[in-house]
Amino acid sequence: MFDTKTATALQSIPVSNNTISRRIEDIASDIVMQVIEQIKLTKMFALQLDESTDVSGEAQVIVFVRYQDCSDIRENILFCQNLQSRTTGEELFKVIDKFFAEGGILWDWCLSVCSDGAAALTGKNNGLMAWIRKKNPKVKWLHCIIHRQALASKRMNAHLHETLNEAVKVINFIKARPLNSRMFKLLCQEMGSEHQHLLLHTEVRWLSRGKILNRLFELRQEVHMFLLEQKSAFSSLFENQDWVCRLAYLADIFDKLNDLNLSMQGFRTDELSLNSKILRTIVKLITSTQSVIIREHLTKLRDELVSYFPSIMNQDRTQDWIQNPFVEDVASSSGLSDKLTENLIELASDRALELKFQNVTVSQFWLEVKGEYKELSEIAMSALLPFGSTYLCEVSFSAMSLIKTKHRNRLSVQNDLIIAVSDIEPRFDNILAKKQPQVSH
Structure with missing residues (x-):
């Protein structure tokens, strides 16, 4: 197809299929x-x-x-x-x-x-x-810890599990259909709603279900009106006070788990916690039956979280010295041997090291003192390394x-x-x- 001169020029160009x-x-x-x-x-x-x-x-x-x-x-x-x-x-x-x-x-x-x-x-x-x-x-x-929302779904009461599935179906009914999504946006604009969209549900494990359910609860009136206009069978769900109560509870519990606070945020199994804004709005709707369901789920959830995250209930203070070795009397509760306790007290009394501790991260500090306090540094790093x-x-x-x-x-x-x-x-x-x-x- 080409003359000899052109062929020679082409041969000089690297054309390997695996160079990159x-x-x-x-x-x-x-x-x-x-x-x-x-x-x-x-x-x-x-x-x-x-x-x-x-x-x-x-x-x-x-x-x-x-x-x-x-x-x-x-x-x-x-x-x-x-x-x-x-x-x-x-x-x-x-x-x-x-x-x-x-x-x-x-x-x-x-x-x-x-x-x-x-x-x-x-x-x-x-x-x-x-x-x-x-x-x-x-x-x-x-x-x-970012999969703890999945734990909240385990061993869930049948009524709560059904409510969760029905909430997902309502969201998908609106979000998965472009026309419904556009019509719902117009309805929210006419009603002057703070939000104009629902959050699409997905099975990505680390995605917060709390935000999805929370948004659905905040727009429950708009969603109800839209479902009535569409003559959808889902509209009857929002006319059921027990269903709305369970939806509010699920939105609240998932949202709390998303705050990285695994201490259950003051939830107790012997009494119903109503400290959250969502639950306070429906306190009058909570019947004795719903109260029993919520208590049962909180009990199971606490046991589930404790089995996966023992530190929730374990108030062990023996590693507090790692986070800050300069806190007063922290050495007395360290659980270290006598020799290492003496080393920790010696370290805590060093003013120069205390000033250095204020200007670096915890991990950087323990690496910098490794030469002088090798054993303490190794113990600290073994506690700081895990993901x-x-x-x-x-x-x-x-x-x-x-x-x-x-x-x-x-x-x-x-x-x-x-x-x-x-x-x-x-x-x-x-x-x-x-x-x-x-x-x-």
Whole structure:
């Protein structure tokens, strides 16, 4: 098609089909290698992990690691890999254990694992934690705090569960249909409502159901009028005072759980708490039957939360010294040995360290005093390292949905995701030193 001169010019252009992917792989490998090198230096880390299915139906497991460097605690993605077969605890463990073996990471260095409450992760016999504890019995498991809304749905009274499902159907009836959504917006504008939209319900686990139900309760009059105009059977729900009462309670309890306050915010099981604005508006509607239902759910919810978050009821003050070692008499309740208690008292009496403590984070402070108070620093860091949630995994799955779309569903997303979510600067000098500037095509 071309002459010899043009053909020669075209041959000089790099046309490799994997040049970019090879460079992405090199950068991702260098980022992971930096994390592994730091873990080997400190020999102490915590994990958070989660598993999800991407747009092509492949099961992807993402693992984040929390470790300490010379100045502070760092968080970074450790790896993302797809599972070839089942997503059982054994298969998850094999993937993680293989990565640890190749990277020279020991399970003895792992302090804790944070995940949701899925059986594949928490099962006593075949769950991931069971396999991990065979390697290191001292590993602690922490339930992700951003999944506590799901706990409020467990062991729910049949009437409350039915109310929750009916509320979701009402929201979807309006939001899932564009015409209904537009007509409802116009109705809210005519009535001068504070809000003009309902929040669309979704099964994303960390999304707050409290905001969804709260908005529905605030717009209950507008929704009722709209359903009457549409001659929908759902309109009868808002004419039932018991149903409205249960809706208000669900909106309130889910919203309280969203405030990261797991002490039940003053809720007691021996008497009905009416301290919230929502419940005060319907106090006259609460019948003895509804009161019994609410008390029953609060009792079960408290037991459920305590089983997953023991610190709710456990008023253990032995670790208060970690948060602030300069509080008066904090050493007396530390539960440390006599020698370490003396070291803590000595540290607390150092005015220079107290001034330093006011200008740095807690983790930075304990790392800075590690040279002089090594044992206290190690105990403090072991308490500060564990993850409290799987938020980073959830964010990574969102990033994955942007990288691997239906138009790029054959993409191997592992290396791309590492670069997208990591904040570690690649060592380009090392990468270029190991590679030729331009390899043969």
